[in-house]
Amino acid sequence: MLANHLDPLAASLFSLLAIASLLLAFVMLGSRWLKDYMLAFAAQSWLIGILSALIGYYGGYQELYWVAGFTVLFRGVVLPWLILRILRRLNTARELHEVLSTSTSLVIGAAAVIFALVVAMRITDDLGITSNVVVLALTVMFSMKLIGFLMLTLRHEAISQILGILVLENGIFLGTQILVPGMPLMIELVLLFDLLVAVACFGVLVRYLLTQIGSTSSRELRRLTG
């Protein structure tokens, strides 16, 4: 696989981008302002796009340039724009109710990264892979998954929940770029398209939530029990 015979420059660039994406996930976890949250997501998508292009360059996968372009376009520009449009319609700019304080959620996030690292090391030991880039890719993939779920559980605003789901998918996208750069182009493009449709559906639902319930906080969603 590609990650086994990388030249040092490429390896350090990949690692840098993966770690920067993970840090941006922490920025999201620590931020209460929805707009910052969204900007961090956009920046993360740009980093992943750049990563795709670099992998395409070093690994000789021409089609990854397409993936990179579409990632930047869809995840880095169109999705944030769609979310910004939803955001403008709402009158909430930040999370009003905190389940856990910012520092506590950051510590839990750090614990999630350590857990992800342990799992990643177990897997790579089992496979006999020594490449640090692979361990890192797996760690980032798993920990972004865990952080995404953490954000989904700790946040109440509809926008935060949409962004939480997008972080879940960004993690998978980042991991697959490094681990399986040869994944068929068609799948990746359809996934991007699917994401776009999903966010459009979320947008419509948020509008209904606002008209029917008068709030977009899931704290108000407590009628159905039992």
Add this chain to the structure above:
Amino acid sequence: MSLTVRLLILLLAPLLVVLLGLGVRRARFSEYLNLAASIAVLLVALPLPFLGGLPTTLLGGYLLVDPLGAWVVMCVAVVYLLSSIYAIGYMRHDVHREAQLPLFYALLAGFALTMLIAPLVNSIGVYWIAIELTTLVSTFLVGFERNAESMEAAWKYIIVVSSGISLALLGTALLYWGGTFVYGQTYQLTWASLAHAAPQMPPVLLKMGFLLALIGYGTKVGLAPMHTWLPDAHSEGPAPVSAMLSGALLNTAMVGIVRFLAATDAAGQGALPHAALVILGVLSLLVGALFIVRQRQIKRLMAYSSVEHMGVLALGFGFGGTLGVAGALYHMINHSLAKPLLFFGAGNAMHHYGSKRIDDIRSVWQVFPVSGAIWLCGAVAITGAPPFGLFLSEFAILRAGWTRPYLWAAIVMLLLLIVIFVAFLNHFRAMYLAESSIAPVEHEDWYGGWRVVPMALSLVPLLVLGMWWPSSWTVLFHTIANALGATP
């Protein structure tokens, strides 16, 4: 008729309803067009599992028609037709919704279309997308009533299922990575190539990929403890939508789990996956039983019964063996017949009494002498009592578990089924026989044939399947079990 033509009819008929229905925008036109499409779909789908020359791939290898997929398509088609008939009567009830009906039928047909495609998709990545699409379309059906409750249900549904199913995507990515150790960097990850590569794949990736896929698609199937969206979504959508969600949608996600399970079996790594499936099955039965006992709302009662029956399916496939697989497949069609009947009855009762609370639904015998009798038969059927089909299928699954290492699970299943039988029918006893302060309504209001005929249409085959297990089906179940690599 060649297979390609059949498939084109299967997929184009609902598509036509979406396009023409939205183009013409006449309520009556949409109703009948949708009904015609669902009849066409059923006519094509019924013989599909029994055709010779399966499995085969079509349309450039994107579609895979194998007996298992065709079986699930048949179940979807049955529910689609029943719901389409019932929807005509049910949706006309609310007169000022007339203008929204074309949209409703377009969504209903679109939902059916995604569910007909999903079991036939060859690529695992595209299957994931198809399942995600079923969620996106059906969210709007769940929220169709546009009141606070249904919006809450729709929001929970889309958030819980989308986040859950992203775990299945992670699992798929790990399995793709596992496949690169066999095929090299670029290949098509199809169900066949996965099963073929599984024996040489690193076991750690195979097992982890399976478990993630199980949790992910298990969310969509409604296996406990990932079932939390299900009672809300099933109880808040219009009754025909509840029937489609429960009778058809859950099966289409179950297919994925079964196919991943077959890959781990092919690799000889099946012990852990089977155990995981059995544990989730037992948990689902337990959650179903606990919530059925204390349930106060009629449609949530049916929804928890769906959790229970998905648990039974998981146990059937988890126990495995020819008998387990055959029992589970038989259970699938029986559940697809019985659950719409129950939701239809609940929809009639809700409209008549103007309430979803079981406490408000009283003296059903006096109010609905005919459809009430059918509804009661459906309730007896769904609890797995003879002489209905679900008795035979649950019995087969129980026998499959009895001789295997999962004897404990089979015993727990039996006990929980008895609890559910008592609790479920106790609610019906109250609704039919309990003394009530409500003055009984003079006489049966037929609610139009549209609302009673589909109930009868599902009861008759249930009764037939309870007394006669067709031998051609036994042959088919053997073929499917062999293809899945189940040991006899």
